[in-house]
Amino acid sequence: MTETSSALPPATGGGRERSLEDQRRRAAFWFLVPMLVMLFCVAAWPLLRSIYFSFTDTTLDNLYGGKWIGFDNYLYRRELSSGRVLWRGTLADADWWNAVWNTVRFSIISVSIETVLGLLVALVLNARFVGRGIVRAAILIPWAIPTIVSARMWGLMFNDQFGIINDMLLKLGLIDHKIAWTANIDTAMIAVLIVDIWKTTPFMALLCLAGLQMIPRDIYEAAKVDGVNPVKVFFRVTLPLVRPALMVAVIFRMLDALRIFDLIYVLTPNSAATKTMSIISRENMIDFNKFAYGSAQSTLLFTIIALFVILYIWLGRVDLGGKDAR
Amino acid sequence: MVKRLNRLAYFAAGGALFASLAVPASAVEVTIVSGDTGTAVQNFKDLVKPWEDETGNTAKIVPMPSSTTDQFGQYRLWLAAGNADVDLYQTDVIWAPQLADHFVDLSDAAKDVIDDYFPSIIQSQTVDGKLVAMPIFTDAPALYYRKDLLDKYGKEPPKTWTELAETAKEIQDGERADGNADMWGYVWQGNAYEGLTCDALEWVKSYGGGQIVEPDGTISINNPKAAAAVEEAASWINTISPEGVLAYMEEEARGVWQTGNAVFMRNWPYAYALGNDDSSPIKGEFDVTTLPAGPDGGSPAATLGGWNVAVSKYSKHQEAAVSLAMYLAGPEAQKERALKQTNLPTLVALYDDPEIAEQQPIIPRWKEVFLNAVPRPSAPTKGKYNEVSSLFWSAVHNTLAGDGTAAENLEILEIDLEDLKGSGW
Numbered sequence: 001m002t003e004t005s006s007a008l009p010p011a012t013g014g015g016r017e018r019s020l021e022d023q024r025r026r027a028a029f030w031f032l033v034p035m036l037v038m039l040f041c042v043a044a045w046p047l048l049r050s051i052y053f054s055f056t057d058t059t060l061d062n063l064y065g066g067k068w069i070g071f072d073n074y075l076y077r078r079e080l081s082s083g084r085v086l087w088r089g090t091l092a093d094a095d096w097w098n099a100v101w102n103t104v105r106f107s108i109i110s111v112s113i114e115t116v117l118g119l120l121v122a123l124v125l126n127a128r129f130v131g132r133g134i135v136r137a138a139i140l141i142p143w144a145i146p147t148i149v150s151a152r153m154w155g156l157m158f159n160d161q162f163g164i165i166n167d168m169l170l171k172l173g174l175i176d177h178k179i180a181w182t183a184n185i186d187t188a189m190i191a192v193l194i195v196d197i198w199k200t201t202p203f204m205a206l207l208c209l210a211g212l213q214m215i216p217r218d219i220y221e222a223a224k225v226d227g228v229n230p231v232k233v234f235f236r237v238t239l240p241l242v243r244p245a246l247m248v249a250v251i252f253r254m255l256d257a258l259r260i261f262d263l264i265y266v267l268t269p270n271s272a273a274t275k276t277m278s279i280i281s282r283e284n285m286i287d288f289n290k291f292a293y294g295s296a297q298s299t300l301l302f303t304i305i306a307l308f309v310i311l312y313i314w315l316g317r318v319d320l321g322g323k324d325a326r
Numbered sequence: 327m328v329k330r331l332n333r334l335a336y337f338a339a340g341g342a343l344f345a346s347l348a349v350p351a352s353a354v355e356v357t358i359v360s361g362d363t364g365t366a367v368q369n370f371k372d373l374v375k376p377w378e379d380e381t382g383n384t385a386k387i388v389p390m391p392s393s394t395t396d397q398f399g400q401y402r403l404w405l406a407a408g409n410a411d412v413d414l415y416q417t418d419v420i421w422a423p424q425l426a427d428h429f430v431d432l433s434d435a436a437k438d439v440i441d442d443y444f445p446s447i448i449q450s451q452t453v454d455g456k457l458v459a460m461p462i463f464t465d466a467p468a469l470y471y472r473k474d475l476l477d478k479y480g481k482e483p484p485k486t487w488t489e490l491a492e493t494a495k496e497i498q499d500g501e502r503a504d505g506n507a508d509m510w511g512y513v514w515q516g517n518a519y520e521g522l523t524c525d526a527l528e529w530v531k532s533y534g535g536g537q538i539v540e541p542d543g544t545i546s547i548n549n550p551k552a553a554a555a556v557e558e559a560a561s562w563i564n565t566i567s568p569e570g571v572l573a574y575m576e577e578e579a580r581g582v583w584q585t586g587n588a589v590f591m592r593n594w595p596y597a598y599a600l601g602n603d604d605s606s607p608i609k610g611e612f613d614v615t616t617l618p619a620g621p622d623g624g625s626p627a628a629t630l631g632g633w634n635v636a637v638s639k640y641s642k643h644q645e646a647a648v649s650l651a652m653y654l655a656g657p658e659a660q661k662e663r664a665l666k667q668t669n670l671p672t673l674v675a676l677y678d679d680p681e682i683a684e685q686q687p688i689i690p691r692w693k694e695v696f697l698n699a700v701p702r703p704s705a706p707t708k709g710k711y712n713e714v715s716s717l718f719w720s721a722v723h724n725t726l727a728g729d730g731t732a733a734e735n736l737e738i739l740e741i742d743l744e745d746l747k748g749s750g751w
Binding site (some may be wrong): 060272 | 396587
């Protein structure tokens with residue numbers, strides 16, 4: 001046995017090792033193939049197709065008969081016989097820019113508030129107290145309710161005539177007349193934000209809690225022994241250690257928020273104050289039969305989200321591989 | 327006897343088209359999608375019972391949101407995908423030109439009975455000689471008013487919008503002083519959707535401001551009369567109408583009205599039967615009249631509405647579906663709907679039906695109203711109608727919400743419509 005193995009030249013042994021490595025790699029590849037095919041079918045293909053549609057004049061009634069028209073859905077210059085020059089296409093569409101502004105505003109405000117609230121909730125849940133399990137489960141309820149249901153439910157609560165929100169605020173003396181929350185252009189966005197924050201804070205809290213639980217307890221014990229005050233502990237110990245988890249949580253939420261659709265579609269349909277990019281692109285694709293134009297808008301939405309994520313990962317040095325978390 | 331023959335004619339007509347195929351008559355389930363406003367969906371089972379008994383088939387209803395704008399999006403998506411799960415679509419009067427390609431031509435099935443319907447309605451559902459859908463009821467809105475309250479304050483039903491605002495304000499203030507803090511003068515449909523196009527078209531037309539896009543395709547909306555009409559409507563917000571009307575559709579307005587918290591309401595006739603339901607607090611306390619007129623001898627205007635049934639080209643049970651469509655549009659079903667849901671019939675003869683006249687007096691009175699009703703510009707603007715309507719309701723909604731004056735918004739609307747029109751509709 002020993003003889004045989006020592007007789008083998010070292011190069012051969014290395015070769016066998018390499019071929020084992022190759023074999024494992026090949027096996028891993030074959031295990032991954034079904035998933036890659038699946039991903040291609042459900043993610044890449046629709047995405048590529050929708051990008052392709054955005055360069056054609058496809059309509060919903062005639063999905064396979066569109067002609068290639070280049071960038072006209074994005075921007076093109078038209079000179080009228082009177083000499084007047086018109087810019088057309090999504091990039092010159094005021095409704096589109098209004099939607100972009102709405103989406104960005106919504107995403108930044110909602111994700112900021114959700115992050116702060118989520119962290120606070122997570123800190124509470126991370127403490128040891130009686131009935132913690134029940135409280136942890138209970139706090140997830142808003143996240144568990146389907147968006148369509150919570151949107152309808154809040155729609156009723158926000159109703160100007162018989163809604164409970166107005167009733168409570170009136171009884172508390174905070175307002176002197178009933179507010180039409182979802183109808184008024186000044187409050188429509190606030191209403192949407194309230195519902196979204198209510199719904200998604202638990203999700204943020206859960207991700208933050210997972211981050212908090214990774215922090216070794218002995219750091220806190222050491223801090224306690226040294227008599228460091230709790231505020232300092234939070235900013236010097238907890239926050240830096242929970243940051244990697246928090247950054248990942250924020251990116252998940254941001255991706256979600258930038259493509260928000262259902263909540264707004266149900267709660268404040270067609271209100272210019274809350275129309276987002278995905279709402280306006282659906283409207284063009286389906287209601288107005290301008291499938292290609294809507295595709296151009298969803299392609300832009302995709303580009304904006306992609307740029308945003310790249311920028312965020314780069315600037316925030318987010319560790320998506322999970323190496324720093326340990 | 328005549329009635330029976332008539333009924334047979336409808337069934338025969340429905341079957342005739344496909345009789346030549348000689349498919350063995352096996353029982354099938356026919357699926358129909360319909361918006362959910364009022365009690366139509368609850369009543370559906372009873373309504374189709376005779377048809378089910380006669381043919382051995384069953385009919386299933388799939389309820390949709392009550393907003394016609396929401397329904398349209400879903401239907402277009404299904405039809406574009408060639409969905410075979412739905413056999414029949416309940417369609418809005420404005421959809422025919424946009425969806426014609428996806429529906430079966432019903433002219434053969436209907437040829438024996440077509441003269442029984444109002445010609446203008448059949449016309450509205452005919453695209454390039456193809457009968458796209460069978461009309462099951464027509465619609466023209468009414469001004470609902472509380473008889474008891476008008477009597478209490480010694481008022482007459484208003485003839486002009488100005489009168490309406492004055493009466494509404496006086497009664498609203500009086501009732502609030504009497505202890506009903508939730509009282510409002512006038513509720514209507516102000517949400518940004520197709521319904522606002524209907525409401526606003528009535529204001530504009532009654533002021534003599536045209537009908538947005540005229541039948542010959544001219545864009546007429548940017549004029550001082552139209553601006554004055556929209557401006558007047560904007561003055562109602564927070565005075566006689568709650569700010570919430572800006573988010574109201576038909577059912578929200580009816581909610582306020584039927585709990586007894588509104589003096590006037592603009593709504594379609596379906597609200598008549600519901601308001602007189604045994605559970606309604608205002609049962610017998612209200613009546614209807616035509617919508618008010620604009621100033622200086624303007625005349626009242628009512629937007630033509632109405633619903634139809636169309637058979638999907640992609641249906642696997644076309645024969646049964648056509649038969650159901652003919653039944654739903656036939657005299658038996660229309661009468662049932664008229665009695666239970668105050669839906670206005672599309673069959674001329676039913677306006678002289680004594681039973682309908684006795685139980686739902688609004689119906690014979692409404693014949694004149696809808697004969698003079700103003701159509702939305704879906705015919706001249708063809709496939710672009712949805713966008714025209716959306717631009718119009720957005721301009722109006724902005725004005726109502728205090729974002730710009732009517733004159734400013736209509737000026738922009740005109741430019742937008744011109745751009746949309748391009749070289750022609």
